[in-house]
Amino acid sequence: MNAAPPPQRSPFLGLLPWPERRAIAEALRTETIGGLVLLAAAVIALIWANSPLGDVYQQIRDFHFGIPALGLDLSVGHWTADGLLAVFFLVAGIELKRELVVGELRTPATAALPVVAALCGMAVPAALYALTATAGGGSLDGWAVPMATDIAFALAVLAVISTHLPAALRAFLLTLAVVDDLGAILIIAIFFTSDLNFWALGGAFAGLAVFYLLQRFRVRGWWWYVPLGIATWALMYNSGVHATVAGVAMGLILRTTTDKGEDASPGARTSHLLHPFSAGVAVPLFALFAAGVTISGDALGKVFTTPEPLGVVIGLVLGKVAGIFLGTYLAARYTRARLNPDLAWADVLGLSVLAGIGFTVALLIGELAFPAGETGEHVKAAVLIGSVTAALLAALLLRRRNRTYRRLYEEETADADADGIPDIYQRTAAPTSGTGG
Numbered sequence: 001m002n003a004a005p006p007p008q009r010s011p012f013l014g015l016l017p018w019p020e021r022r023a024i025a026e027a028l029r030t031e032t033i034g035g036l037v038l039l040a041a042a043v044i045a046l047i048w049a050n051s052p053l054g055d056v057y058q059q060i061r062d063f064h065f066g067i068p069a070l071g072l073d074l075s076v077g078h079w080t081a082d083g084l085l086a087v088f089f090l091v092a093g094i095e096l097k098r099e100l101v102v103g104e105l106r107t108p109a110t111a112a113l114p115v116v117a118a119l120c121g122m123a124v125p126a127a128l129y130a131l132t133a134t135a136g137g138g139s140l141d142g143w144a145v146p147m148a149t150d151i152a153f154a155l156a157v158l159a160v161i162s163t164h165l166p167a168a169l170r171a172f173l174l175t176l177a178v179v180d181d182l183g184a185i186l187i188i189a190i191f192f193t194s195d196l197n198f199w200a201l202g203g204a205f206a207g208l209a210v211f212y213l214l215q216r217f218r219v220r221g222w223w224w225y226v227p228l229g230i231a232t233w234a235l236m237y238n239s240g241v242h243a244t245v246a247g248v249a250m251g252l253i254l255r256t257t258t259d260k261g262e263d264a265s266p267g268a269r270t271s272h273l274l275h276p277f278s279a280g281v282a283v284p285l286f287a288l289f290a291a292g293v294t295i296s297g298d299a300l301g302k303v304f305t306t307p308e309p310l311g312v313v314i315g316l317v318l319g320k321v322a323g324i325f326l327g328t329y330l331a332a333r334y335t336r337a338r339l340n341p342d343l344a345w346a347d348v349l350g351l352s353v354l355a356g357i358g359f360t361v362a363l364l365i366g367e368l369a370f371p372a373g374e375t376g377e378h379v380k381a382a383v384l385i386g387s388v389t390a391a392l393l394a395a396l397l398l399r400r401r402n403r404t405y406r407r408l409y410e411e412e413t414a415d416a417d418a419d420g421i422p423d424i425y426q427r428t429a430a431p432t433s434g435t436g437g
Contacts, residue, residue: 012113012337015412016167018425020103024171027095027275028155034279035156041284042291042359049292061289071238077289081364084282086233086247091278092181093251094267101256104175113331114172118179120327121355122147125319129311136307141369142379144191146315146386148184148361151177152279154354157391163398164409168340169351176324176355184361185248192368194240201239204246207232212253215266242368283360290363293380302378309382316386320356325349342408350397356390358383
């Protein structure tokens with residue numbers, strides 16, 4: 001009797017299915033442009049804060065306006081962190097919902113590798129921060145700062161170094177960042193919640209319930225959703241829970257599948273409208289008023305001699321690499337996944353280093369963990385130094401393999417018959433495996 005053939009091992013970082021690749025490409029195109037704007041905003045913030053006009057920068061950042069009667073008298077810096085970043089997390093919530101429903105996270109088999117890699121990429125940096133802070137007698141409050149990956153900043157680095165990273169590697173990076181964002185919002189909601197106002201929190205949940213019912217009964221029209229969304233955000237802010245939680249909650253509620261006769265789902269339409277604003281305006285404005293730290297020899301020295309900022313640098317530069325690379329390797333080793341033969345584990349290592357760029361969410365969590373004082377400024381400087389260091393190391397690693405990436409990119413995009421679909425998707429028995437295991 002013939003023995004049963006061994007189960008076929010699915011390729012990891014193989015060719016993406018065509019619909020998935022189109023959706024990923026649209027999201028990454030906007031993030032890349034937004035990332036370049038983000039880089040410019042961060043540079044402007046640093047130059048402005050360290051120029052003779054540094055006092056003007058601080059006055060503008062600390063200027064208050066709003067509606068005090070509604071508990072919304074905030075500084076410019078807080079409006080960007082609590083208000084504009086809610087739009088960023090709304091878009092992140094939509095992307096997470098899409099991944100869960102129709103993307104790489106829809107089945108346990110495809111979700112295993114990126115989820116394990118992302119979880120390890122959050123746990124190891126937090127552990128290294130805790131070890132560093134404990135050894136130096138520092139505060140453990142910043143344990144979550146080095147946990148998140150900034151996808152826009154990472155893609156901007158790829159654009160600057162002109163690497164032709166294959167679509168599967170970019171999709172894997174995006175999936176890591178999406179899971180990171182979910183982890184970050186859970187951490188913010190659980191660990192950085194101030195004294196709760198249960199009336200306001202109940203009102204916010206009621207608003208989310210109405211939002212769900214509107215989606216459930218297929219109610220259309222922005223005039224329903226925009227006022228409801230703003231009211232829910234304001235109630236969430238006043239409840240003591242960070243206001244960005246309202247954004248990601250609404251993103252997760254929005255439907256990402258199409259009904260009969262629909263060209264696009266509500267989630268896709270909302271993301272299409274808000275993604276350019278989020279990537280090109282909301283996140284850069286947050287960076288403009290969050291990245292303006294004073295840089296001096298003494299301040300830079302404190303980053304490497306004070307336990308809290310040193311823990312952030314170690315978490316971003318070493319923790320992210322160790323967590324993501326080892327998590328990916330072990331997940332692939334103990335599942336039926338096999339690495340795409342056109343790639344090498346050195347490519348996963350380069351991507352793991354690139355994921356050490358933790359700019360936007362790291363700065364946000366740093367502000368929440370250390371709301372005032374020198375430690376908070378030093379932690380911000382540590383986020384900048386750690387992210388830039390990770391970017392430079394990733395550029396060196398990924399540029400070394402760019403010849404291979406260019407070949408794969410050309411194979412993936414060749415369209416000899418000019419029908420809008422790459423030829424590789426029209427070959428008989430063309431592979432259609434995603435990035436998961």
